[in-house]
Amino acid sequence: MSKSYRDGLPISPEKFVDQLMRLKRGSIGRREFLGLTGLGVATAVMARELGIMPTPAYAAENLGDRMSIATWPNYHDPATFESFKAETGVAVEVNVFGSNEEMLAKLQAGGSGWSLFVPTNYTISTYKKLDIIEALDMAKLGNFDGSQEDPRFTSEGTIDGTIYAVPKNWGTTGIAINTKKLTKPMTSWKEFWDTAMAEGDGRTMVHDYQLTTIGNALKYYGYSFNSLKQDELAKAEELLLKVKPHLFAVSSDYQPSMRAGDAWMTMCWTNDGAQLHRDIPEIAYVLGKEGGEIWTDFYAIPKDAPNKPAGYALLNYLMNPKVAVKEHLANGAPSIDARVNALLPKEVMDNPILYPAADLLKPLEFGAAATLTDPGRAELMARFKSA
Amino acid sequence: MSGAGHKPDPGNATGGQWPAGTEAAFSMRGTLLRKNLMTALLLAPATLWLVVFLVLPFVAIAIFSVGERAPEGGYQAAFTLAQYANLPARATAFWNTMVLAPVGAFACLLVAYPVAYYLALRAPERWRLILLALVVIPFWTSLLMRTYAWMYVLGGRGIPALLAYVGIEDVRLINTPGAVLLGIVYGYLPLMILPIYVSLERLDRRLLEASADLGATPLSTFLGVTLRLSLPGVMTGFSLVMILLLGEYLIPTLLGGGKVFFIGNALVDLFLQSRNWPFGSAIAITLVLVSVVVLIAANRISARLSGARRVDLI
Numbered sequence: 001m002s003k004s005y006r007d008g009l010p011i012s013p014e015k016f017v018d019q020l021m022r023l024k025r026g027s028i029g030r031r032e033f034l035g036l037t038g039l040g041v042a043t044a045v046m047a048r049e050l051g052i053m054p055t056p057a058y059a060a061e062n063l064g065d066r067m068s069i070a071t072w073p074n075y076h077d078p079a080t081f082e083s084f085k086a087e088t089g090v091a092v093e094v095n096v097f098g099s100n101e102e103m104l105a106k107l108q109a110g111g112s113g114w115s116l117f118v119p120t121n122y123t124i125s126t127y128k129k130l131d132i133i134e135a136l137d138m139a140k141l142g143n144f145d146g147s148q149e150d151p152r153f154t155s156e157g158t159i160d161g162t163i164y165a166v167p168k169n170w171g172t173t174g175i176a177i178n179t180k181k182l183t184k185p186m187t188s189w190k191e192f193w194d195t196a197m198a199e200g201d202g203r204t205m206v207h208d209y210q211l212t213t214i215g216n217a218l219k220y221y222g223y224s225f226n227s228l229k230q231d232e233l234a235k236a237e238e239l240l241l242k243v244k245p246h247l248f249a250v251s252s253d254y255q256p257s258m259r260a261g262d263a264w265m266t267m268c269w270t271n272d273g274a275q276l277h278r279d280i281p282e283i284a285y286v287l288g289k290e291g292g293e294i295w296t297d298f299y300a301i302p303k304d305a306p307n308k309p310a311g312y313a314l315l316n317y318l319m320n321p322k323v324a325v326k327e328h329l330a331n332g333a334p335s336i337d338a339r340v341n342a343l344l345p346k347e348v349m350d351n352p353i354l355y356p357a358a359d360l361l362k363p364l365e366f367g368a369a370a371t372l373t374d375p376g377r378a379e380l381m382a383r384f385k386s387a
Numbered sequence: 388m389s390g391a392g393h394k395p396d397p398g399n400a401t402g403g404q405w406p407a408g409t410e411a412a413f414s415m416r417g418t419l420l421r422k423n424l425m426t427a428l429l430l431a432p433a434t435l436w437l438v439v440f441l442v443l444p445f446v447a448i449a450i451f452s453v454g455e456r457a458p459e460g461g462y463q464a465a466f467t468l469a470q471y472a473n474l475p476a477r478a479t480a481f482w483n484t485m486v487l488a489p490v491g492a493f494a495c496l497l498v499a500y501p502v503a504y505y506l507a508l509r510a511p512e513r514w515r516l517i518l519l520a521l522v523v524i525p526f527w528t529s530l531l532m533r534t535y536a537w538m539y540v541l542g543g544r545g546i547p548a549l550l551a552y553v554g555i556e557d558v559r560l561i562n563t564p565g566a567v568l569l570g571i572v573y574g575y576l577p578l579m580i581l582p583i584y585v586s587l588e589r590l591d592r593r594l595l596e597a598s599a600d601l602g603a604t605p606l607s608t609f610l611g612v613t614l615r616l617s618l619p620g621v622m623t624g625f626s627l628v629m630i631l632l633l634g635e636y637l638i639p640t641l642l643g644g645g646k647v648f649f650i651g652n653a654l655v656d657l658f659l660q661s662r663n664w665p666f667g668s669a670i671a672i673t674l675v676l677v678s679v680v681v682l683i684a685a686n687r688i689s690a691r692l693s694g695a696r697r698v699d700l701i
Contacts (some may be wrong), residue, residue, distance in 0.1 A: 250645040256538075
């Protein structure tokens with residue numbers, strides 16, 4: 001009777017432990033070897049890549065059949081990639097990141113595998129300096145029209161007259177707040193941090209991202225968002241360490257927690273604020289009156305991109321105003337392209353989350369290149385996280 | 388090298404006649420040589436594998452660990468022990484790990500032992516394999532997926548929503564040390580149950596009868612016989628889970644909200660955020676050394692506890 005049970009089981013505990021002990025002794029079967037080491041999969045992939053096994057053919061341009069893009073959470077309309085695949089046969093793999101540092105780290109290490117990625121304005125000069133991004137071949141980007149872009153947001157993509165990155169959209173870093181749970185009006189970063197230690201105790205999130213978390217702590221005291229001054233950073237650290245035990249989480253992927261009602265208040269980017277408010281009206285998005293960050297996200301192509309033709313093709317596709325308008329409607333970040341703005345519905349253009357009042361925009365600062373690579377800020381963030 | 392002829396050895400300068408015994412000795416040496424060559428050939432792939440994927444990376448990390456962080460992050464060549472001197476900057480992370488790894492492993496043990504005991508000694512024969520399968524099957528799903536599932540169970544739309552339904556509002560379960568501990572116990576339970584189960588199943592039940600016959604209470608039989616004899620399994624499970632926990636970073640990130648900071652999280656941040664490869668390497672080397680010390684200690688303790696019996700943990 002018990003035999004029949006045994007037959008149905010892929011592995012019995014005795015066998016599991018036997019195998020474990022056998023592996024410890026260094027004995028291993030061929031199938032296990034291939035399975036454990038991934039060599040089996042590697043062989044299959046190589047066979048395919050080298051054309052030993054047939055692959056579905058996509059004629060016309062040689063774009064391959066897949067590429068990967070590195071971008072931010074909740075930043076694209078998944079339908080865009082579906083329609084790109086339908087048009088070109090190229091499947092797009094989306095890698096999501098929580099900080100520019102992480103993107104830089106992957107590119108510095110090499111072999112990231114990305115053919116397109118979405119860096120923020122202040123990082124581009126460092127990428128250029130490290131010689132890891134491509135000078136864009138504008139002939140392949142016929143849909144891009146620089147004359148339609150607002151130069152306030154685009155300047156950092158061009159270095160010494162060469163275009164290294166073209167803009168995706170701009171935005172701000174503010175506060176998303178569940179007004180049903182936290183009823184006191186929120187207008188400043190000072191109130192954000194104070195509330196985190198009072199009514200918002202255990203319900204507040206900050207980014208896992210030194211630029212904004214340290215920057216907005218600096219704003220508590222009215223210092224520059226980009227400060228590298230020792231004494232100012234020390235004050236920011238003091239505040240962060242005081243707030244730490246009261247936080248719900250240190251994470252840049254805050255939408256799920258805000259939607260589930262676990263978190264009531266979070267540091268938030270425009271596009272996430274717009275998405276949250278659209279779906280859950282009681283979640284408001286506000287800017288700190290002391291200032292904070294204004295940013296532009298760009299598209300760039302890594303020098304070691306494994307599939308540059310597809311990277312260019314997708315970038316050109318995304319620069320098509322008809323495609324871009326759908327992207328903006330889905331992700332909610334304000335567009336830089338006048339052609340796209342002309343296509344966007346009036347209520348989007350009138351949305352104060354996307355286009356805040358001028359007096360709120362005025363004190364905002366673009367991130368500075370030095371903050372990306374400064375070891376002092378990196379260590380401060382590490383001390384904050386491990387506290 | 389056949390023993391038949393009396394061919395002079397071409398490599399030998401004298402080329403003379405050999406006494407009868409020498410021929411046999413040569414032939415034996417040949418077999419030995421062939422045997423050694425065979426062993427060497429058989430070992431070559433594994434050795435190569437270890438050298439390429441274990442020794443070389445380890446050497447690279449050791450070299451990185453005495454280097455400096457490049458201005459834009461990464462590594463630049465240098466010879467300094469500054470990274471090791473800076474280790475106290477991650478003392479909190481080390482401390483958290485050194486506390487949570489044994490606590491997590493112990494909590495795992497507390498849950499696993501009764502299950503293994505029931506499975507090995509109490510469960511009806513015809514149910515045993517099904518029950519064991521139920522223990523093992525979740526293990527086939529990736530830890531990431533299972534941890535994500537817990538995020539939803541513990542999150543606001545999971546258990547807290549049910550509690551709110553019966554009038555208990557605003558309970559927070561996710562992103563607490565308790566949630567991390569739960570995730571650890573859940574994630575590593577099979578690794579603890581199976582070795583204990585195996586050692587309990589091998590238990591000679593006549594010993595239990597003998598113990599009872601000699602007047603021992605069930606409790607002292609359990610402590611003196613059952614527990615004692617299952618200690619090798621317990622120590623195997625404990626050190627397996629403990630070693631894995633020393634490098635854990637996924638569960639604290641997902642269920643602890645990035646607030647419960649393990650040394651694994653410090654490593655991830657050093658390589659992926661601040662891009663301080665040399666410091667990260669120094670921590671990695673230290674972590675490896677600490678793991679080795681823990682293993683040796685666990686080995687010693689288990690050898691002492693289970694009497695003279697030798698126990699191999701790894």
